[in-house]
Amino acid sequence: MSVVALKTPPAEQAKPSAKVMTMPSAPKPRLAVGRILSETAAKVLPPLVVVMLLLAVWQVAFSGEGSGLPTPATVWAESADLILDPFYVYGTQDIGLGWRVLTSLERVAYGFGLAAVVGVLVGAVLGQSALMMRGFDPIFQVLRTVPPLAWLPISLAAFMDSRPSAIFVIFITAIWPIIINTAAGVRAIPQDYRNVAAVLRLNQMEFFWNIMVPAAAPYIFSGLRIGVGLSWLAIVAAEMLTGGVGIGFFIWDAWNSSRLTDIIVALVYIGLTGFVLDRLVGWIGRVVSRGTAE
């Protein structure tokens, strides 16, 4: 076995013209504008075509007399203002869906932010102690299966106000996967890193920031990603019951005044927002944990 053989990954030896001693991190070839365009098209076109097809099927299926649900054309005819201008304000209760989504997101930000901080800290403590883990894990496993709305009456009773209750429901829904994943990540920290920390005599805080968070980041962020998804599920449901100006209440309100087309538009908003939230947390995770997977 030679040095050359070790340093050069076999995949890079495929081209005979390549220099034998190149390091794995070869400079990336420049992308031509045309290639970027065609790659984007390859990604965007298929889902676009599928959406068109689904809309067409929907249109045909519900066009008949006496159909219970509106067709895409009806949705456009009756709720185009909601689609075209998400940020209009006509009155305190008559505002664009963008504003409503933002109101809901604000609640999610409080609840999920709190869940993230508390969840990571609790998970870190549990991951460090096998005894604590044995004690708490069964309880968490039971509590995490409780549906978000089941917490609402209790939290309404405790806070006696709808706003903190909604935030609490998000918190209690999102925290379990964060705790469980963080604890798993902390337990998976290699002994080598712990030895390094021991030789350097890192204290608890230094160990937390320098070793634990970066080493467990992939686990922590997969927990956060599940958590943010659950938060978004919970807030829409909680708002339907607690009222206010959120997107969840909008749906309930629209149902009570028989505006089915508005509900359909709101569903699309909710779906897209949830998608963006998921991708956002995933992206932050990739940035934060860059290099950890090596």
Next chain:
Amino acid sequence: MDQSYLKIDRVFKSFSKGAKTTEVLADIRLTIDKGEFVSIIGHSGCGKSTLLNLIAGLTGVTTGAIKLEGREVNAPGPDRAVVFQNHSLLPWLSVYDNVKLAVTKVFGATKTKAERHDWIMQNLDLVQMTHAADKRPGEISGGMRQRVGIARALAMEPKILLLDEPFGALDALTRAHLQDAVMDIHARLKNTMIMITHDVDEAVLLADRIVMMTNGPAASIGEVLPVAIPRPRDRIALASQPDYVRAREAVLRFLYERHRFVEAAE
């Protein structure tokens, strides 16, 4: 005798798993002088890494004592820096930041920021790694990673540098380069080094004394061989030198005639 730099005094070590207790090390006695380079050699599973962990303080002794400059060792610390077998660099930090973590911790209170920067670069220079200061461990070769591991350990300015089979995972050529680097550092800094190895040539080439361990369980020191070859040592010239050949033969005889490795020794 109490003036010895490092004194390992009647150390026993056993691990308990449930009701089962395995004795790993039995009655280890060894004194090491300041500036000495000691190699510990033995078959795999003989407890040599355990012995190093005891000196590092990563595990505690069952009975007996390890004293460094008369003070008992019972916890890990930067005065006994370890170069780990698999480099143990933190993959999310650059080469520079890996060394910086150690330097900030050890010299955060005593050196200014500029002094610390110079000290980091000086140690990276010692292992010829300044060119890769901004690279991450994943972007450099195994030999380079081990060099950085050595730089990080040296940067703690340890009283004893502990090397746990540091070159075990490297190919022969890279290993030779790093052995030369370690010899060069030892000659320049005159620091005390203990190196675990299972490579006879490496042990003879680098060490002032070779500590040979018997097979486990309950391994102990079988023999200590002084290597009286003058420094600087040159691997090519040594190959035919009688002292070197004799020392090499003595170690081989110990390992393969008197304490032949038995696979099912558990």
